[in-house]
Amino acid sequence: MDNEKNESSGFDSGADRTVKKPSLSDGKSEWEENPHREHAERGIFDFDEKQTISGKFENPLAGVSKAKLLHEVERFCRDYDLMGNLEIMKKGALVAQSPLHFHEIEELSNEDIAILEREKSHKWNQPWILYWLTVMCAMGAATQGMDESVNNGAVAFYPKQLGIDKLNNATWIEGLVVGAPYLACALIGCWLNEPLNYFLARRGTIFVSCFFAAWASIWEAFTYSWGQLFAARFVLGLGIGAKSSTIPVYSAECAPAPIRGALVMQWQVWTAFGIMLGNIMGVAFYSLGPDVGWRVMLGSSFVPPLFVMVQVFFCPESPRWLIQNHKVQKAYRSFRRIRNTELEASRDLFYTYVGVEIERKVNKGKNFFTKLWELFSVPRNRRATVATWMIMFGQQFCGVNVIAYYSTTIFVQSGYTHPQALLFSMGTGILNWVFALPAFFTIDTFGRRFLLLVTFPFLCITLLWTGMSFFLSLHSTKRTAMITTGMYLYEVFYSPGMGPVPFSYSAESFPIQVRDVGMASATAVLWAFNFILSFTWPALVEAFKPQGAFGWYAAWCAILWFLTLIIFPETKELTLEELDAVFSVPTRKQVARGLREPAYWVNKYVFRRDVRLPPLVDIQQLRGQRKEASQVGTV
Template structure:
């Protein structure tokens, strides 16, 4: 793949100036802390061994006067000369966004805006929240696409001759067919849909891809409602996957590329929050249409389950109507050389032209540096041959894999079946499933505040052990003789598992995957991440009906409990933290070799045991990342 982000002469000049610069506000303090010779040696060594090191801050070491000149030159070069003053100020602020108080070029109004950006992080332009609503509706589409089949399974399977009752003829074969139809969209996502993300985004942009995939989702939901056989329904749901796959890869990236870093995690995680809301809506639709009778005046059989499947088209129409009123991703526009449009987009997403100029200048500088690590090979090859990209793919792949193997979707897709086996009747089973969907939505709310405060790793490491315990509790409950006690414990275990999932493995995977890749491979990287989650989603949907019979209910839930234990250690050793940094600065995080990251946290297990369990007084550990250590220069 040719380099889509050619390095600008201004950035090359910037590097030369940085090397010569002796007195400036950024490096002087560092030299006083570490010693000038030590600082230069460390910096040169770091760059030599780590080509991404400059991405931590490519503007470091440049005088304010030079930054002002660079900002003005950038504005003129990109056809934004009328905003030259804003870019002159923005270039200075971009060097260190928290050091604006000392910049003499800024006036009091500028400083007040930048202060408020920190002290009132949720005070954002309505256009940003309008975009977030659009992304949330797209997530609700997916949630309904996933969950309406839960109630419909009770009706279409018997109508099409798939009797899965214990002792029924061909019951085991019918269980495989039921799983295959339920998993058809996720099979399509894994083998084709997700891999259409990159070409669709290249041709149509983020908004165009969302519009097209919402259209596919709406039409195939209506098609599913009109099917007349198992294989006809399989075909409709398979095509549905062509809408789910690219949408699930594009929407989180779109949100991540438009959100300010300070609340990026909270906004991107709305994908999962509103997917949970869509799952709840799907259950509401199942209950609403449960008792709809077949009309006597028309040859329609199974009107209730057809309305259930078709109802998922409704939120898709809202997305189609809204998406083109949202601004396009500034990063996507920069990648196409449309700097004027990118600045207009940022002006809609930020309060002032100064903030928009700052972000555009910094994004461009970081993307130009990022482009230098490209090898010129195809994006899919660079995803696994460039070490930084490979580490991002490893982290994203783990959290996406675990989203399916943590056990949540066996409940989302088959909770009605599980509750019926626990002793509920059909309508009560659907009511209990609605409670599951409501909890999934409500309990994601804490993560809105915690995901950017405590971080992604903390939420995962806290909730994986809890999910393991609650799944074991659910499985073991089936040893209780049939009756109210079994029903109560099964329902409690499922609800507690959902409460642990919703603030952790629920929102984190799509947030993390949207952050993990540099822009030049982001579409392909997100395709890989979402293909990973959908292929295992398909496996879960396909195998669980048979797993319940082969492993027994206790063994099936114990199987997924074991995977939660595995997930705890995978996250501990191989998933770096991503909170609080810009998408481009995360290159520095993923530049730490995997073996160093794993070894650091392996040693941390012993350290934390001695400190917090044995209550020993130990000196603080040296942080893994340089910017976390105030004793050393940030290089």
């Protein structure tokens, strides 16, 4: 086993993808010899064809008899040359079937039970390589954030240095240059994610995307026209798009279940950290002068991706990706590196394998366009699509990247000098990161919908506060103080709400057969509106002044609050089947209930009346039914 754990770290290019996938029906079995018993029991890979389109997949091993389960484990080990691990694999499969009742599994020894108990009681006691992998993902997120925010300080200088301010339509050209990476993400980067992951695997995609990020950052520093800078930033977007789609997925596929949510949430936390770093670079390099300083600001973002490119060589490949490409032995070696024991690795290997095989069966005969059509043709999927697109759009049109990309310019317009503006811009980045730190506690404690309904009104108020402060006298300290306070308070309320919710919500809302296309489409929506915001802000300020520009995004925060109220179902701590039930509720019923909620809140929390508002879906009843169903046939 130690030799297996020291697996080579070279990228899986998919070159050996020609290996024939073993058939699940190879060889005779006791069920084939007794057809009546075969029809009486549900197999591991059997499912209701009518349910596949809506994604009703709970634990696929629930309801399978022990004899059939152990038979399939033996077949699995024989097909993939793992017979030396047969006994531990059987134990792992039994635990995967009953993860909450492992004490009742007679095949487990006292030592096995102690291992599983320790996994729950000491959930942060993980192999060092898992934490190395987590640090690598965090550095990738920081790269993302820094790529976005270093332009904040630089844009205060390069329009003049490159002669953009003397051109016709200068404000539109400035917006085009600032938004170039996000245009590339929306048009190309997000859609490159699937082919890059198919041919280069997760680690290879991360390496390539960071290579583009590092190369484009250096290119930005050595541009001498707005066209060159636009091209460099467009290439930067190719790396941003693939990286933003791959790293959260890679982290989720490698993390153990007890801490998966917390590790995946690190993407948002360390993206905020990268945004802070980008703002710090603006302060650090301002003294180099107007011609050199902005170049070093943009070029400084080449450092974090270099660390990621080195780190990724020492990380294991995603076991799920390896199983999807029929490299089961390599997947087992990967699991052994990121799990404490063989029992945990065997359990996760077999469970992942079954999930992948069911997903493969569900998606048989479907192509990209078929899945894209199912996002809209299936009512359950359509409601998930509307909700995720709305929240991805909302993360941009709540106005956050006005501050992330233009806060230095805004502070200069408010009356600060350039050095002061850079310093106060750094403050927005620090607040964004500090208040993102507790996000992985609040999002599962209070729920996605609750956080949005609470924070949107404050985002609206702080944007109006900031915009209306521009009516004060230009040379008044009250003006600068009011604008600074408004922008700082905005970051305080953004980070625990609209910061973590969109990516988490989008990743969990789609059923498995359309999840890849659904997530790609949601990410493309985010980057498309990111580009629109960054492209139009200079012209918006020129046409409507800062007061009207901030008022525009404040209005959108009010609209988004109302949309959240009526069409945004809660997904906190819901399983796949429960999500299916939630998104199967007709939209008219969601809207009707949402419209009744404000009156319910007033009666309950203001007038203290004993009122009830029945839920759209009785989750507790659904869980009780599922528990009964899971006990059928397990003996």
